[in-house]
Amino acid sequence: MDDDGSTQQSLLGVTIVNVDAYMTFRAKSQRRSSLRSLAANLRSFLRYLNATGRTKDDLSTTVIGPTLYAFESIPSVVRPEDIKMVVEKTRQDHSKRGRRDYAILMLLSSYGLRAGEITSLRLDARHFDRAHASLSARRIRQLPPATDLRRLFFYRLNRRVRRDCTFLLHNQYYEAPPQLTGETIEVRFDPLDAAEVEIHFQGKLQGAARLVDPVINAGLPPVKRATAAEPESTGINFVELLNRKKEEKE
Numbered sequence: 001m002d003d004d005g006s007t008q009q010s011l012l013g014v015t016i017v018n019v020d021a022y023m024t025f026r027a028k029s030q031r032r033s034s035l036r037s038l039a040a041n042l043r044s045f046l047r048y049l050n051a052t053g054r055t056k057d058d059l060s061t062t063v064i065g066p067t068l069y070a071f072e073s074i075p076s077v078v079r080p081e082d083i084k085m086v087v088e089k090t091r092q093d094h095s096k097r098g099r100r101d102y103a104i105l106m107l108l109s110s111y112g113l114r115a116g117e118i119t120s121l122r123l124d125a126r127h128f129d130r131a132h133a134s135l136s137a138r139r140i141r142q143l144p145p146a147t148d149l150r151r152l153f154f155y156r157l158n159r160r161v162r163r164d165c166t167f168l169l170h171n172q173y174y175e176a177p178p179q180l181t182g183e184t185i186e187v188r189f190d191p192l193d194a195a196e197v198e199i200h201f202q203g204k205l206q207g208a209a210r211l212v213d214p215v216i217n218a219g220l221p222p223v224k225r226a227t228a229a230e231p232e233s234t235g236i237n238f239v240e241l242l243n244r245k246k247e248e249k250e
Contacts (some may be wrong), residue, residue: 039065174209
């Protein structure tokens with residue numbers, strides 16, 4: 001401060017316009033986190049100036065800094081390819097913790113469970129051998145340790161097998177066993193990887209479906225369904241029996 005008090009006189013003339021102009025100038029070269037620290041320091045300085053009589057008004061309340069949110073560095077929207085990459089990476093981990101993480105990721109990405117519903121799910125890795133899960137303090141059935149958890153989250157759709165032993169799934173044709181021609185089957189598959197499609201009929205696994213080559217399939221003759229054998233004749237002439245019964249009444 002100069003001896004003549006010129007600096008103090010200049011501080012008495014500080015207004016909101018000067019504070020805003022200073023913050024605008026510094027914002028051009030500062031990150032949001034740095035600008036927030038700068039705003040906090042400026043508030044403290046302005047409160048000090050007012051407390052010591054160097055400014056007429058307390059201008060600290062006029063300093064507006066940026067708002068920083070927890071985990072704001074995490075993208076608000078995750079791209080589908082990023083989700084698929086994370087799920088595939090977790091799928092390669094066959095440890096107990098890896099299988100648990102994969103099951104949770106499938107609940108999030110495929111079944112649309114919300115964060116609150118996931119956090120209420122209790123799956124203790126220490127008891128994973130018994131696969132003891134409880135949802136809202138309610139006990140769920142136990143699964144054997146060798147259970148393939150990935151198959152528990154397979155999509156299940158009904159499809160009718162065509163005359164050429166094929167069925168349509170996601171705009172692609174798959175081959176089914178010939179004995180299932182004309183039947184309605186249940187197909188199960190990983191929603192993130194339809195390369196592996198299982199065929200179930202009347203609750204029993206019939207095998208894996210194979211992707212059809214349209215060129216080869218077009219040259220194959222249609223498969224005829226086996227006709228049921230005709231019942232053996234009983235030797236009874238029902239028309240003759242009815243006529244006799246009619247004559248007896250007359």
